[in-house]
Structures are given as structure tokens and as C-alpha cells.
Amino acid sequence: MIKVILMLGVLICTSAGGEIAMTYGMKRIGELEGFHPRSVLRFLGRAVKCGWVWLALPLLAVSFYSLLILLSWAPISLVIPASAFNYVAGTFGAKYLLKEKVTPKRWLGVTLVFLGVLLVVATG
Amino acid sequence: MHEHRLRFKTLFTVLLMVVCANVGDLLLKRGMTQIGAVHISLDGLQHALLSTVQNGTIWLAILFLLGFTLCYMSAVSWADYSYVMPAGAFGYATQTLLAILVLHEGVTLKRWIGVFVICFGVMLVGQTKPNTTKQPQVAS
Numbered sequence: 001m002i003k004v005i006l007m008l009g010v011l012i013c014t015s016a017g018g019e020i021a022m023t024y025g026m027k028r029i030g031e032l033e034g035f036h037p038r039s040v041l042r043f044l045g046r047a048v049k050c051g052w053v054w055l056a057l058p059l060l061a062v063s064f065y066s067l068l069i070l071l072s073w074a075p076i077s078l079v080i081p082a083s084a085f086n087y088v089a090g091t092f093g094a095k096y097l098l099k100e101k102v103t104p105k106r107w108l109g110v111t112l113v114f115l116g117v118l119l120v121v122a123t124g
Numbered sequence: 125m126h127e128h129r130l131r132f133k134t135l136f137t138v139l140l141m142v143v144c145a146n147v148g149d150l151l152l153k154r155g156m157t158q159i160g161a162v163h164i165s166l167d168g169l170q171h172a173l174l175s176t177v178q179n180g181t182i183w184l185a186i187l188f189l190l191g192f193t194l195c196y197m198s199a200v201s202w203a204d205y206s207y208v209m210p211a212g213a214f215g216y217a218t219q220t221l222l223a224i225l226v227l228h229e230g231v232t233l234k235r236w237i238g239v240f241v242i243c244f245g246v247m248l249v250g251q252t253k254p255n256t257t258k259q260p261q262v263a264s
Contacts, residue, residue: 003164068176069164072156077223077231077239080149081216084242087249106252112245119238 004074005121008082011066016089018059020097025052027098081120087113134203141195141208142215146222148188153227155181205250213246 029046033039047053070079091110094100102110156162159179162172176182199208220239223229 065173065176068152068156068182069162069172071153072159072162072172075223075229076149076153076227077220077229077235080219081235081239081242084216084246087246091249103252106249109245109248109250109252112248113242114245116238116241116243116245119241120235123232123235123238 004070004078007066007070007073008079008085008121011063011070011083012085012089014059014066015063015083015086016093018056018063019086019090020093021052021056021059023094024098025050025056028052078120078123082117084113085117088117130202134199134207137195137199137203138208141192141199142218144188144192144195145215146219148185148192149219150222150226151181151185151188155179155185207250209246209250213243213250216243216246 025047029043029050032043067079067083088110091102091106095102155176158181159172159175162168196208216239220231220236224231
């Protein structure tokens with residue numbers, strides 16, 4: 001069980017880290033101005049030049065592989081709900097790194113996710 | 125009439141999104157069961173990497189997960205994030221049900237309670253304002 005919890009830690013850290021880096025990068029790049037091929041290419045061109053996107057991609061790749069490793073070790077009914085802990089890590093990252101405002105209602109939701117994950121992991 | 129169509133389109137896309145995510149995860153689990161438990165060593169990780177790249181079930185799972193991303197992106201392009209996001213929470217419950225029905229996994233009452241608490245938490249998060257850093261533009 002300890003190795004499952006450790007790998008879950010790797011999954012959460014890389015997934016939340018990758019998503020935060022991708023969000024930060026996307027906010028610097030700016031919105032996609034429509035779905036015209038020229039707009040999409042311009043958007044991709046800006047994304048390729050952004051260092052944050054290049055930081056996010058390997059983190060998200062490691063997160064996907066840690067999910068695969070976890071699925072090879074533990075039942076899916078444990079792994080998928082436990083991966084919801086990402087909401088908790090992501091909210092802390094959004095508040096302290098992306099400087100987003102987190103309302104009390106959102107904190108309450110995140111606390112419930114945390115408690116639910118604890119319950120699910122306790123059954124492992 | 126237009127609102128009725130929009131509601132139907134959104135519900136259909138959200139349902140498709142949950143189906144794609146659930147089937148994708150189930151296929152990932154099936155693929156990893158075929159490959160076997162991954163050993164944490166240089167050789168073990170190398171072998172796992174090669175096996176996953178060569179496994180058809182994993183590629184099929186990736187296709188479903190791409191379908192999920194596509195449905196999610198299109199749904200949030202016309203519907204509220206706070207409407208689409210709770211559907212993701214509903215997916216945790218259906219995933220647990222599918223784990224019992226398809227993979228014959230045993231799920232205890234305590235785990236079910238945990239899953240529903242997670243669903244409720246994600247639904248609460250989904251009801252909050254999706255954008256807290258940028259003020260919406262007000263037409264003058």
C-alpha cells in the first residue's frame with residue numbers, strides 16, 4: 001500500500017504541476033482567436049515558443065505514466081477516485097502560484113474532495 | 125426552441141464526455157492488466173514503456189481519452205464551466221459502478237461513501253465562479 005500512496009503522490013504532483021504550468025503558459029500566450037486554420041497555427045506557434053508549455057508537457061507525460069503504473073498495481077475503483085486529490089493540490093497551486101481567488105464555497109468543495117479521497121484510500 | 129436544442133446538445137455532449145472518460149480509463153486498466161505489474165527499476169520502467177507503446181488496448185484507451193478532451197473542450201466553448209464540471213464528478217460514481225460490473229472489482233460501502241463525498245465536493249467546486257482573476261467586460 002505504501003508504494004501505491006507514494007506513486008499517487010508522484011501522480012498528483014506531476015499532474016497538478018503540469019496543469020498549473022500549462023495554465024500559466026496559456027494565459028501568457030493569450031486566447032485562441034477563433035478556429036480558422038491560420039488562427040490555430042498562429043496559436044500553436046506562440047505555444048511552441050513558450051517555456052512554460054515545455055515544462056508542462058514532460059510533467060503531464062510523467063503523470064500519465066504514473067497513472068498507468070498505478071493501474072497495474074491497484075484496482076481502478078481505488079485509483080481513479082484517489083486521483084481526485086488533484087483538485088486539492090490544483091486549488092493550492094492556483095491560489096499561491098497563479099494568484100487566483102478561492103472562495104469559501106470552493107474551499108468547502110475542495111475539503112470534501114480531500115475527505116472523500118481519504119475515505120477511498122483508507123479502503124485500499 | 126433554441127434553448128431546448130442547446131440544453132439537449134449540452135446534455136448529449138456531457139454524457140458522451142463521461143462515457144469516453146469511463147471507457148478510456150477501463151481500457152487503460154485492461155491494458156495494464158495485460159502488461160502486468162510494473163516493477164520500479166530501470167529495466168522494469170523501460171519494459172513497461174515499450175509494452176504500453178505496443179499494446180493496442182492502451183492506444184484504444186488513448187483514443188477514448190482524446191474523445192473525452194474533445195467533448196470537454198467543445199462543451200465548455202458554449203456551456204458554462206460550472207454546468208460541465210459537475211458532470212465530471214458524476215463520472216467518478218459511474219466509473220466505480222463500471223469497475224464492479226465490467227472488471228468485477230469488490231467495492232466496500234466505505235469506498236462508495238468516499239466516492240459520493242468526492243462527487244459532492246467536485247459539484248460544489250463546479251458551482252463557484254469559473255473565472256476569479258479577470259473582470260467580465262461590461263458593454264458601455
